[in-house]
Structure formats: structure tokens, C-alpha cells
Amino acid sequence: MQSxxxxxxxxxxxxxxxxLRYQMAQGQGRHVDRIKRTQFSMCIFxxxxxxxxxxxxxxxxxxxGFLHKHLPKRKLEVRxxxxxxxxxSFHSSxxxxxxxxxxxxxxxxxxxxxxxxxxxxxxLPLVLSDVIHKAVIEVNEEGTVAAAFSRMNMEIxxxxxxxxxxxPVDFVADHPFAYFIVEEATDAVVFAGRVxxxxxxx
Numbered sequence: 046m047q048s049x050x051x052x053x054x055x056x057x058x059x060x061x062x063x064x065l066r067y068q069m070a071q072g073q074g075r076h077v078d079r080i081k082r083t084q085f086s087m088c089i090f091x092x093x094x095x096x097x098x099x100x101x102x103x104x105x106x107x108x109x110g111f112l113h114k115h116l117p118k119r120k121l122e123v124r125x126x127x128x129x130x131x132x133x134s135f136h137s138s139x140x141x142x143x144x145x146x147x148x149x150x151x152x153x154x155x156x157x158x159x160x161x162x163x164x165x166x167x168x169l170p171l172v173l174s175d176v177i178h179k180a181v182i183e184v185n186e187e188g189t190v191a192a193a194f195s196r197m198n199m200e201i202x203x204x205x206x207x208x209x210x211x212x213p214v215d216f217v218a219d220h221p222f223a224y225f226i227v228e229e230a231t232d233a234v235v236f237a238g239r240v241x242x243x244x245x246x247x
Contacts, residue, residue, distance in 0.1 A: 053120055063089040090112075121211055221239065224239070
């Protein structure tokens, strides 16, 4: 993914953070209004040092509020911008976790799931046998929309001096980085991962 425009980037001591907002698909139905209000973003935490990811992840994990405090708030003009293409998938069976949380009945012979599915002629009891969770994260050129650069200049009183815009920044993810999918209204992290070898597109 490359861009010659502006991006949501925050520059901090020792690392940079890029925020890529997801575009929500258009839909119909009663849940559309709620979906339109939901905004998800992928946030990439890129250490300045090639081997800086472990200490950055430690800071994120050990300091409450660290992740959200360091998310970008405004767009900056970028000079060199590269994020590798990558696709990651994860799947797991969540039955053990759900049972530990106290959800036992759907997995037993006493479960009554008749209102959830249509029964066949066998009239055998319906039992939930597995709950599978799968997530896929993909970044490529097609999933990127170039954003227009905009800037607002403000003047106070009769002063005509203006603060110069920040210099363009580079964001080149050519070494290990961490990423988080964040729901912005609640600051909930819904997915987290890391890319250890950005040169490997498999």
C-alpha cells in the first residue's frame, strides 16, 4: 500500500502510529443506523528501531490507556509511505472457553434449540457441538482509499501569523510492527496481531 497524500499518523518518541479507517459497507434493514455509527480502524504501531517491537508491545500491554492515548488525532502530510501487503487468518474452537464462562446447556442433551433451526423428520434432539471463531485481516492496494489532504488555518485576534504545518513524515513499515483493530466509539480492541516479517507476503 502506497500513498502520496495525507494519513492519520501520530509521531511519538521511539515509534509512529498509523490509523487506517475502514469503510462500512452499505446495507439495508433495522441495524443500518447502528452500523453507520460504528467506526472501525486498523492502527499500526511501528517502532523506529528495527528490533523495537518487543519493548513497544510491553509498553502497550503494561500501561493502561497507552494504546488509546497514542492513536492519531489528525492527518499529516506524508513523504514516503509504505505498508506491506499481508493477509492473516486465525480460527479457534471456543467451546472450552464458553463452558468455563458458564455456558453449559447448549452443549448438553437438555438443550432446546428448536426456535433457532427448523427440525427435520428425524426428530432427533439438536445439540450445539462446536462454536468456531475465525478472523481474517488483509491489507492490499484494493483495500486502500486515498484521502484528500485538508488543512484549517486559524487566526486569533488581529494576529496574522500562522503556525507552519508540520513537516511531512515518513511511514515505512519495512520491519516488525503491531496492529490493532479498534472500534472508535468504545475504544474496544476487537483484534490484535503483529507482523514480524513484512517482506513475506505469504
